[in-house]
Amino acid sequence: PASAIALAEEFNIDSVLPAAYYDILRCAPRSDWDEDFDWTKTVYLGGPPCKTARWACLSAAAYRKIMHLQDIMTEEIMKHFGGLRNCSPRGCREQVRGRCRATWVELVEQEGRVMEHLQNRDIFGQLRDLRTRSFKCEDICNECKIAYLNVIQTSREDSWEVLEEVSQGGEYSG
Numbered sequence: 001p002a003s004a005i006a007l008a009e010e011f012n013i014d015s016v017l018p019a020a021y022y023d024i025l026r027c028a029p030r031s032d033w034d035e036d037f038d039w040t041k042t043v044y045l046g047g048p049p050c051k052t053a054r055w056a057c058l059s060a061a062a063y064r065k066i067m068h069l070q071d072i073m074t075e076e077i078m079k080h081f082g083g084l085r086n087c088s089p090r091g092c093r094e095q096v097r098g099r100c101r102a103t104w105v106e107l108v109e110q111e112g113r114v115m116e117h118l119q120n121r122d123i124f125g126q127l128r129d130l131r132t133r134s135f136k137c138e139d140i141c142n143e144c145k146i147a148y149l150n151v152i153q154t155s156r157e158d159s160w161e162v163l164e165e166v167s168q169g170g171e172y173s174g
Contacts, residue, residue: 001027002053005062014168018160021069021167026122027053065167072172076162077123080155084108084130089147103139104148127156 001023008016028051058066085108092100111130131152134140140148166172 002055002058002062006057006059009059009062017167018164021065022124022163024053024066025069025073027051029055068172069163069166072162072166073123073159076159077126080123080127080159081108081111084148084151084155087148087151089144091143091147092141100140100144103137104134104144107133107137123159124156127152127159 001020004016004020005024008014008020085105087104088101107130111126111133131149134148134152135145137145162172
């Protein structure tokens with residue numbers, strides 16, 4: 001991702017920046033691609049903390065943007081998972097017993113563990129996992145599933161817009 005950022009910023013290819021910055025946020029700063037990657041061995045490049053980048057090819061401005069995006073994505077995680085927890089569909093058939101709502105809150109809390117989010121800064125992975133788990137959950141009625149999936153999609157789109165805006169040089173308004 002560092003190489004992609006350097007290339008995109010040098011040649012003004014803004015469309016690459018959101019995905020590249022998102023990817024580099026999930027890289028381990030202590031691991032460098034050129035130092036840690038050995039083509040002679042079978043190497044698994046998983047997510048944090050093992051994922052490497054070519055850190056040296058980044059400009060000072062790119063480093064500042066990474067630091068700024070770390071704070072922003074942390075805020076996005078806290079904001080959206082707080083909002084998801086409070087989601088309560090009106091058309092739920094289970095409102096008397098509260099089974100749907102209780103199950104949803106439990107899923108959000110399990111998926112929204114703050115420390116894990118802050119460490120990985122992977123809001124899109126967390127939202128994807130929450131979407132999958134809520135869709136498969138038999139304790140949530142279909143009306144609630146539809147409402148929850150829509151809220152998850154909206155959170156994903158909102159967070160991507162923020163990442164897109166900031167990675168391409170815009171300001172974050174919170």
